[in-house]
Amino acid sequence: MTEQAGAAPIGPVDASRVPRFAGIATFAKLPRIDEVERADIAVVGVPFDSGVSFRPGARFGPSHVREISRLLRPYNPAQQVAPFEAQQVVDAGDMAVNPFSIDEAVADIEAQARALTRDGTRLVTIGGDHTIALPLLRAAHAIHGPVAVVHFDAHLDTWDTYFGAPVTHGTPFRRASEEGLIDLTASAHLGIRGPLYAQADLDDDARLGFVPITASAIEVDGVERAIERLLERLGDAKVYISIDIDVLDPAHAPGTGTPEAGGLTSRELLRILRAMAHLEIVGADVVEVAPAYDHAQMTAVAASHALYELISAMAPREP
Numbered sequence: 110m111t112e113q114a115g116a117a118p119i120g121p122v123d124a125s126r127v128p129r130f131a132g133i134a135t136f137a138k139l140p141r142i143d144e145v146e147r148a149d150i151a152v153v154g155v156p157f158d159s160g161v162s163f164r165p166g167a168r169f170g171p172s173h174v175r176e177i178s179r180l181l182r183p184y185n186p187a188q189q190v191a192p193f194e195a196q197q198v199v200d201a202g203d204m205a206v207n208p209f210s211i212d213e214a215v216a217d218i219e220a221q222a223r224a225l226t227r228d229g230t231r232l233v234t235i236g237g238d239h240t241i242a243l244p245l246l247r248a249a250h251a252i253h254g255p256v257a258v259v260h261f262d263a264h265l266d267t268w269d270t271y272f273g274a275p276v277t278h279g280t281p282f283r284r285a286s287e288e289g290l291i292d293l294t295a296s297a298h299l300g301i302r303g304p305l306y307a308q309a310d311l312d313d314d315a316r317l318g319f320v321p322i323t324a325s326a327i328e329v330d331g332v333e334r335a336i337e338r339l340l341e342r343l344g345d346a347k348v349y350i351s352i353d354i355d356v357l358d359p360a361h362a363p364g365t366g367t368p369e370a371g372g373l374t375s376r377e378l379l380r381i382l383r384a385m386a387h388l389e390i391v392g393a394d395v396v397e398v399a400p401a402y403d404h405a406q407m408t409a410v411a412a413s414h415a416l417y418e419l420i421s422a423m424a425p426r427e428p
């Protein structure tokens with residue numbers, strides 16, 4: 110089956126005809142990339158977790174999230190859009206990445222991201238640990254120049270090195286800032302909380318170009334105020350959205366490697382994502398889902414809904 114030029118996008122398999130628990134688990138039962146001529150958005154997995162500092166297992170995130178994503182439905186009332194009708198969305202499978210060498214893996218990811226985005230396709234990536242944001246930002250920068258990074262996370266991920274290693278899941282945004290990949294005037298973290306190594310972590314972070322909208326600011330001032338601050342910061346910059354699922358409270362997302370108490374609810378996360386629908390979103394990722402620590406697929410449910418809101422936010426709107 111091949112999409113004809115100009116024809117309507119090929120959508121998901123109809124779950125009222127083929128039970129959603131049957132068949133191959135592509136994301137949201139979407140077509141595979143080889144079933145269409147060209148895609149506006151490719152959902153791609155990056156099964157890599159050799160950059161973690163604590164619990165491993167995010168390499169199994171992509172298949173775990175795809176499995177539960179089969180429950181997603183075609184119309185998103187919260188954004189008033191049918192995200193798989195308004196644009197061609199496909200599942201591009203998983204990238205092949207070296208599990209024994211971080212440097213090789215990072216080069217593999219960048220090369221495959223560049224190949225997938227060569228003809229204007231935008232990537233929505235399922236991790237994998239947060240290390241993968243660095244090569245994904247390198248690939249985005251090659252096309253768009255410096256992008257505003259909207260980073261949802263309990264952690265800053267702008268630390269310098271771990272055991273002397275510069276490329277880990279705690280360091281991607283420091284490297285990205287040093288390399289000039291991010292727009293230093295428009296990037297922000299959301300949901301930051303928990304213990305740090307020192308006050309200097311925050312000072313470094315500000316110097317590297319981020320403004321933190323903390324979990325406690327969201328609690329005290331409310332989600333609407335957080336959205337206002339975020340949109341003010343972003344202006345009309347091109348945006349890359351990176352969601353570490355540990356931005357959610359462990360009550361909402363236990364299946365992750367470095368959990369921290371006091372996090373966002375999934376409802377808060379989804380609402381903030383919807384507020385970015387009018388922006389130019391050039392790519393996105395959802396990372397750090399570690400199925401071995403998940404219960405009742407709850408972390409995967411949160412991740413699959415975050416991905417659905419991202420894809421919906423990226424859909425073209427009637428002017």
Ligand SMILES: N=C(N)NCCCC(=O)O
Binds near residue numbers: 264278279353
């Ligand atoms: N990116 C995530 N999830 N965690 C980073 C934590 C780094 C640390 O152990 O200090």
Ligand SMILES: [Zn+2]
Binds near residue numbers: 262263264356367
């Ligand atoms: Zn984190």
Ligand SMILES: [Zn+2]
Binds near residue numbers: 239266
């Ligand atoms: Zn992170």
